[in-house]
Amino acid sequence: MDVDQYMAELGRAARAASRKVAASSTATRNGALLATRDALDGARQSLAEANAEDLARGAASGLAAPLMDRLELTPARIDAMLEGLRQVANLPDPVGAITDMNTMPSGIQVGRMRVPLGVIGIIYESRPNVTVEAASLCLKSGNATILRGGSEALASNRAIAACLAEGLQAAGLPEAAIQVVNTADRAAVGRLITMPEYVDVIVPRGGKGLIERINADARVPVIKHLDGVCHVYIDDGADADMAVAIAVNAKTHRYGTCNTMETLLVAASAAAQLLPRLEQAYTAAGVELRGCDRTRAILPGAKVATEQDWREEYLAPILAVRVVGGIDEAIDHINTYSSLHTDSIVTRDHARAMRFLREVDSSSVMVNASTRFADGFEYGLGAEIGISTDKLHARGPVGLEGLTSQKYVVFGEGQVRT
Numbered sequence: 001m002d003v004d005q006y007m008a009e010l011g012r013a014a015r016a017a018s019r020k021v022a023a024s025s026t027a028t029r030n031g032a033l034l035a036t037r038d039a040l041d042g043a044r045q046s047l048a049e050a051n052a053e054d055l056a057r058g059a060a061s062g063l064a065a066p067l068m069d070r071l072e073l074t075p076a077r078i079d080a081m082l083e084g085l086r087q088v089a090n091l092p093d094p095v096g097a098i099t100d101m102n103t104m105p106s107g108i109q110v111g112r113m114r115v116p117l118g119v120i121g122i123i124y125e126s127r128p129n130v131t132v133e134a135a136s137l138c139l140k141s142g143n144a145t146i147l148r149g150g151s152e153a154l155a156s157n158r159a160i161a162a163c164l165a166e167g168l169q170a171a172g173l174p175e176a177a178i179q180v181v182n183t184a185d186r187a188a189v190g191r192l193i194t195m196p197e198y199v200d201v202i203v204p205r206g207g208k209g210l211i212e213r214i215n216a217d218a219r220v221p222v223i224k225h226l227d228g229v230c231h232v233y234i235d236d237g238a239d240a241d242m243a244v245a246i247a248v249n250a251k252t253h254r255y256g257t258c259n260t261m262e263t264l265l266v267a268a269s270a271a272a273q274l275l276p277r278l279e280q281a282y283t284a285a286g287v288e289l290r291g292c293d294r295t296r297a298i299l300p301g302a303k304v305a306t307e308q309d310w311r312e313e314y315l316a317p318i319l320a321v322r323v324v325g326g327i328d329e330a331i332d333h334i335n336t337y338s339s340l341h342t343d344s345i346v347t348r349d350h351a352r353a354m355r356f357l358r359e360v361d362s363s364s365v366m367v368n369a370s371t372r373f374a375d376g377f378e379y380g381l382g383a384e385i386g387i388s389t390d391k392l393h394a395r396g397p398v399g400l401e402g403l404t405s406q407k408y409v410v411f412g413e414g415q416v417r418t
Helices: 003-023 026-042 044-060 065-071 075-090 129-140 151-171 187-192 208-217 240-252 268-285 293-298 307-311 327-337 350-359
Strands: 098-103 109-116 119-124 144-148 178-180 201-205 230-234 261-267 288-291 318-324 342-346 364-367 386-388 396-398 404-411
Touching: 003 109, 003 119, 003 144, 003 178, 003 187, 026 044, 026 075, 026 129, 026 151, 044 065, 044 075, 044 151, 065 151, 075 129, 119 129, 119 187, 129 144, 129 151, 129 178, 129 201, 144 187, 151 178, 201 208, 230 240, 230 327, 240 261, 240 268, 240 342, 261 268, 261 327, 268 293, 268 318, 288 293, 293 318, 307 318, 307 327, 318 327, 327 342, 327 350, 342 350, 350 364
Parallel strands: 119 144, 119 201, 144 178, 230 261, 230 342, 261 318, 288 318, 342 364
Antiparallel strands: 098 109, 109 404, 386 396
């Protein structure tokens, strides 16, 4: 069977399975998740053997050390997969919830019901534990899914897929509700993202290059974000200790995440007081500073920031710093250079805080908090499948509700329109 034919078969099976999953009860779907948990727990040896095969192949091909680390399925990571399944099973089920009921002058009652999207295609790299995370969220939200992991994790994903199939079978759900693409051929990705007759939405999880390619070629709607160029703006008169704590945490808590601050904006009136304190903290953490002329007048040790630095997602201990005249200049800078991910203001002024919330056009906008809180778990979603910087359907961390849509429902008592 060639790749086109193979992917079409997966798509047809997923579409048929999606209808059965959408009609299933919460208890049935939770049962499948917990049965998968038991299957994974009982398959630790086979998971370890499959993962060792992937690791050996990765080492032989010169796979970079960070990717090798992400590829490894340690006992602790398997434990985390099991706990993740338990947590998702315990989350509230959004499917079928009816909200916004209103009685119209005609007497009909109009509301909205939350329903699954249908078939979700997920494309990701390296980490085989994403296979379980993505599958569990899609299943809990009543969707079927087609998972295309990285070629470097093919053996691990096959072993995980067997456990997922066992869990579905135990709950009486079709095995095609969760399908893992069983080929490393890159043409499979191209076919998956161009099957709108079978796939309702694509979720890419990976580097910027992967997401740009998918976004350019897809004929299926994509939930995505490309960059995490996040900002913290320290306003005039901000609490100095709070500002330093937030600005340091937003940059140094973790360097490689999409919600890490990459550019710090400081109001001119606060710069002379705060920048030396911040420089001391950043130097202690090993962070390289790149500043505008006004920044370097206060911090001569900072490197010169170029135009590209304002657009850069470093994912590294590097920070661009700009002194701005005030909130007007800060908002203008953010809306010019932000990737629409997460931006925060540190301020004592309520009116400025509310203006920042209204005028900064990002998927998460914060007041007096670190950008590192832009996360599904921290937002109370329980879990997330990714971050969306789009404006349609889902925006920000995408949890179970983001994997559903809404339809109007109408209740009548025999009314006819006149």
